Amino acid sequence: MNNIQDYLNSGTVDIAPLLSLVLKKSNVELITQSDYQLSPIEKQTLDAMIKQRTDGIPFSYISGTKGFYHLDFKVTPDTLIPRPETELLIDIALDLLPKNQPCQLLDMGTGSGIIAVTLADKNPHWTVTATDYSAGALEVAKSNATTQIEFLQGSWLAPVAGQTFDLIISNPPYIEEEDSYLDDLTHEPITALTAGKDGLDDIRIIINEAPNHLTKGGYLLLEHGHDQQARIVKLLSKKFTNIQTFQDYNAKDRAVLAQVN
Numbered sequence: 001m002n003n004i005q006d007y008l009n010s011g012t013v014d015i016a017p018l019l020s021l022v023l024k025k026s027n028v029e030l031i032t033q034s035d036y037q038l039s040p041i042e043k044q045t046l047d048a049m050i051k052q053r054t055d056g057i058p059f060s061y062i063s064g065t066k067g068f069y070h071l072d073f074k075v076t077p078d079t080l081i082p083r084p085e086t087e088l089l090i091d092i093a094l095d096l097l098p099k100n101q102p103c104q105l106l107d108m109g110t111g112s113g114i115i116a117v118t119l120a121d122k123n124p125h126w127t128v129t130a131t132d133y134s135a136g137a138l139e140v141a142k143s144n145a146t147t148q149i150e151f152l153q154g155s156w157l158a159p160v161a162g163q164t165f166d167l168i169i170s171n172p173p174y175i176e177e178e179d180s181y182l183d184d185l186t187h188e189p190i191t192a193l194t195a196g197k198d199g200l201d202d203i204r205i206i207i208n209e210a211p212n213h214l215t216k217g218g219y220l221l222l223e224h225g226h227d228q229q230a231r232i233v234k235l236l237s238k239k240f241t242n243i244q245t246f247q248d249y250n251a252k253d254r255a256v257l258a259q260v261n
């Protein structure tokens, strides 16, 4: 294979984005310049990336970035690749509190930082803290920050002992440890994905501990699996009020918002 058209005809998965990445050409340029001959270096780089992609490495780990909401985020194998479903949490949080009102926000299990960084970028008046127990993920999140954010390492609420927040958000691990869906996710960190037999181990800890870290009337906002909403509402109902449920843009149950009593 020597020119762009040869590669486009190859049927390789993600070939157009891989070509765009290596040649720094837009999709339109790939079509209009389809007889462009790749240099030996370009060919070598592209062939190495095709091999990685064919071996199952997700495109975002090859490119090192993933778009989320209005920003591009660095991602590495230490971080989950941001999912579009998680944009729902941003929409809910932005609707919840007036833009110019100060807010103490905590994003737990921040991963690449998408929730904390996006909301801090949109709301310069908010004071944002982000935690993760993975040092590798926190390094990536720090590099993605566009504003001042406090990053702390530790398990769930342990790093913020004695602190309270107006809004706590988390997209925690919530996949059942035996779920066959995991067979397709072998390159992402397993500890970012699974949470015990029923997928609720981390959510139970968060729901139990969050009330001690919320200001009066403060909110907890959680992403969850499509079949977990009823069980999470039941867990929340012991200590929370005004429980609201949300579906994602594929009409699947995906998030809960609750206010502390």
Ligand SMILES: C[S@@+](CC[C@H](N)C(=O)[O-])C[C@H]1O[C@@H](n2cnc3c(N)ncnc32)[C@H](O)[C@@H]1O
Residues within 6 Å of the ligand: 079, 080, 081, 082, 083, 086, 108, 109, 110, 111, 112, 113, 114, 115, 131, 132, 133, 134, 137, 154, 155, 156, 171, 172, 173, 174, 191, 192, 193, 202
């Ligand atoms: C599903 S990923 C979400 C990452 C990111 N917030 C996002 O939405 O893309 C869950 C994150 O929780 C972190 N995590 C897992 N167990 C944790 C724990 N016990 N304490 C804090 N963070 C944890 C993982 O390292 C991972 O970054």
